[in-house]
Amino acid sequence: MGEPETDRPSMRAFRIAYDGRGYWGFQRQPDVETIEDEFFEALRALGILDESARKPEGYAAAGRTDRGVSALAQTIGLRCPAWCTPRALNAELPGAIRAWASADVPSDFHATHDPELREYTYYLYAPEADRELLEAALDALSGTHDLRDLTPDERNTTRTLETDLEDNALLFVLRVRAGGFARELVRRLVALVRSVATGERPFSHVERVLAEERLDGGAGVGPAPAYPLVLTEVAYPDVEFAVDERAAASARAVFEQRRIEHATRARVAGMVADGIQ
Numbered sequence: 001m002g003e004p005e006t007d008r009p010s011m012r013a014f015r016i017a018y019d020g021r022g023y024w025g026f027q028r029q030p031d032v033e034t035i036e037d038e039f040f041e042a043l044r045a046l047g048i049l050d051e052s053a054r055k056p057e058g059y060a061a062a063g064r065t066d067r068g069v070s071a072l073a074q075t076i077g078l079r080c081p082a083w084c085t086p087r088a089l090n091a092e093l094p095g096a097i098r099a100w101a102s103a104d105v106p107s108d109f110h111a112t113h114d115p116e117l118r119e120y121t122y123y124l125y126a127p128e129a130d131r132e133l134l135e136a137a138l139d140a141l142s143g144t145h146d147l148r149d150l151t152p153d154e155r156n157t158t159r160t161l162e163t164d165l166e167d168n169a170l171l172f173v174l175r176v177r178a179g180g181f182a183r184e185l186v187r188r189l190v191a192l193v194r195s196v197a198t199g200e201r202p203f204s205h206v207e208r209v210l211a212e213e214r215l216d217g218g219a220g221v222g223p224a225p226a227y228p229l230v231l232t233e234v235a236y237p238d239v240e241f242a243v244d245e246r247a248a249a250s251a252r253a254v255f256e257q258r259r260i261e262h263a264t265r266a267r268v269a270g271m272v273a274d275g276i277q
Helices: 035-045 086-090 131-141 185-197 204-210 245-275
Strands: 010-018 070-080 097-104 117-125 143-146 158-168 171-178 229-235
Touching: 010 035, 010 086, 035 070, 035 097, 086 097, 086 245, 097 245, 117 185, 131 158, 131 171, 131 185, 131 204, 171 185, 185 204, 185 229
Parallel strands: 070 229
Antiparallel strands: 010 070, 010 097, 117 171, 117 229, 143 158, 158 171
């Protein structure tokens, strides 16, 4: 007799949401906790990944988010049995990491190389910023440019970006979309447009960043903080994800509780700050 259909491995993709603030990024690193470490431990607990194996068969992830960066739509592909569902993964994953949807994908699917679009969203607190300057700086960076001064990468730095901006209470919501992103690109882009919108640097500095001659020294652009950044979308051609309703409900409950906790902490901190005369 052959393997039961549910035990026979095939390529599947999973949508993963996580609060990245307690982790040193997505990708495994020596001696620190990462999202990938937790995912592999869950697979080992489920008997899908052998203790001696470095990674699962067919494994790849859509993005290597930095330390502190969160995700709504991180996408992981691997060969696994059909019974490996989002809710099965959630039974072994810590609460800060939740699987919530999945898709059957072709055998040659590669979560890193196949996306046609990725989207990052940054929640920027900058009450002193001029909205028109912020929007103008984003518009100037949209389109196809060599963005080598907005990343530590030395090659493959030309990207075609789409950007948009909206207001949300005290925050500016910046969305940046592209087929792929160089390291720290979104965080450095945010730092650049913020410095222009707050008057720290003139608008001409955006044009200088896009010029052929490289920046150096104090003229360079460092990254904005990581924790307000979220990987919000990864789109693949001809891949339809099915939401696992029980897993999604679990994920919503976890993150709703975190929202309540942080809103309460913000109120307490605000009361203390306001009370110091």
